[in-house]
Amino acid sequence: MKKENNPCLQCVLLASIVVIILLGARVATFAQTDTGKPYGTRDPRTCADTKQPTRGAMTTALATKYVICSQEHVEGGNLYLAEDLTLQLGGAVPYNALNFPYAHDIDPKAPVYPIRASYKSYQCSAISEIMQNKGYNCNIYPRPQATGVCLKTTFGDWSCMITSADLDVLKGEHNMPPPGKAKTDAADKDKPTAAAKNGNQTGGNQAAANKDGNENGLPTPDFSEMEKFFDISKSEYSTADRRLNFIGKMTKKINGNDFVINYYDEDGVKVIPENLVVWGGSIFDELGIPARFYASLPPESKWKFVKKVVITRHIY
Numbered sequence: 001m002k003k004e005n006n007p008c009l010q011c012v013l014l015a016s017i018v019v020i021i022l023l024g025a026r027v028a029t030f031a032q033t034d035t036g037k038p039y040g041t042r043d044p045r046t047c048a049d050t051k052q053p054t055r056g057a058m059t060t061a062l063a064t065k066y067v068i069c070s071q072e073h074v075e076g077g078n079l080y081l082a083e084d085l086t087l088q089l090g091g092a093v094p095y096n097a098l099n100f101p102y103a104h105d106i107d108p109k110a111p112v113y114p115i116r117a118s119y120k121s122y123q124c125s126a127i128s129e130i131m132q133n134k135g136y137n138c139n140i141y142p143r144p145q146a147t148g149v150c151l152k153t154t155f156g157d158w159s160c161m162i163t164s165a166d167l168d169v170l171k172g173e174h175n176m177p178p179p180g181k182a183k184t185d186a187a188d189k190d191k192p193t194a195a196a197k198n199g200n201q202t203g204g205n206q207a208a209a210n211k212d213g214n215e216n217g218l219p220t221p222d223f224s225e226m227e228k229f230f231d232i233s234k235s236e237y238s239t240a241d242r243r244l245n246f247i248g249k250m251t252k253k254i255n256g257n258d259f260v261i262n263y264y265d266e267d268g269v270k271v272i273p274e275n276l277v278v279w280g281g282s283i284f285d286e287l288g289i290p291a292r293f294y295a296s297l298p299p300e301s302k303w304k305f306v307k308k309v310v311i312t313r314h315i316y
Contacts, residue, residue: 038126038240039079041178044072050157058113060089066160077241083179085119110152117146126240141172221309229254242297256281261295264308272298
């Protein structure tokens with residue numbers, strides 16, 4: 001009986017390797033169409049078939065394709081893309097179990113191919129009107145000396161991944177355009193948004209009466225405690241990167257990060273136990289000057305249970 005082609009089984013292999021390699025790559029899964037739309041860029045590339053070559057040696061072209069698929073994905077609300085990838089494929093070497101003690105799906109009879117690669121790793125957040133990041137929503141990290149490996153699993157799938165911890169965040173470029181958007185969307189940053197043209201909404205209840213919140217069933221946040229110190233002008237739920245974004249003007253001196261957000265179900269029980277910190281602003285901000293804030297949303301699987309969202313002051 002012919003085995004079913006199931007590329008997602010590679011995820012088991014990858015999850016094991018990530019335990020021992022800090023910056024292990026992701027194996028591609030099937031992406032939905034328009035995955036890149038909330039980020040203003042293309043969809044991540046995927047590999048429908050990872051069984052080639054069934055005979056003979058791995059090729060540079062296939063290894064390049066499989067590495068790209070493993071690197072491009074959405075995770076934690078961010079879209080990761082690989083650009084300008086060049087790859088060098090090493091010669092086949094015997095499998096050594098000591099190098100992969102947790103990779104239980106590796107076919108020990110199949111050869112292992114070391115790889116060297118050079119590429120740009122893009123980390124893009126979702127476009128947000130409040131964060132004003134259209135055309136400036138990506139970080140780019142050069143990886144000129146990446147290394148990795150191509151392995152074959154017992155299911156007959158090949159997995160080619162970057163396993164080196166060569167990513168240097170200090171050399172990254174921040175607030176950059178997505179791939180292929182160098183001049184197009186960036187020019188829109190200085191244009192007034194629709195919300196700015198129509199005037200800001202004021203007050204905690206009006207602030208979150210936004211399109212994203214209504215579509216996803218998330219309730220209007222209660223800013224009442226924070227409004228003792230800030231004039232909250234407008235807010236939005238950015239569900240692509242799982243954030244509540246809002247703008248506030250400080251009216252009394254306080255550290256904006258002294259606030260946390262909690263999500264409650266219909267019985268008043270926290271949907272998640274953690275107090276999620278509100279980020280943005282500073283104790284050194286001037287009174288009356290707008291500042292941008294954001295706070296994380298709970299996992300998407302929990303959204304349907306959220307009936308109340310409250311921002312409160314938290315004394316550490």
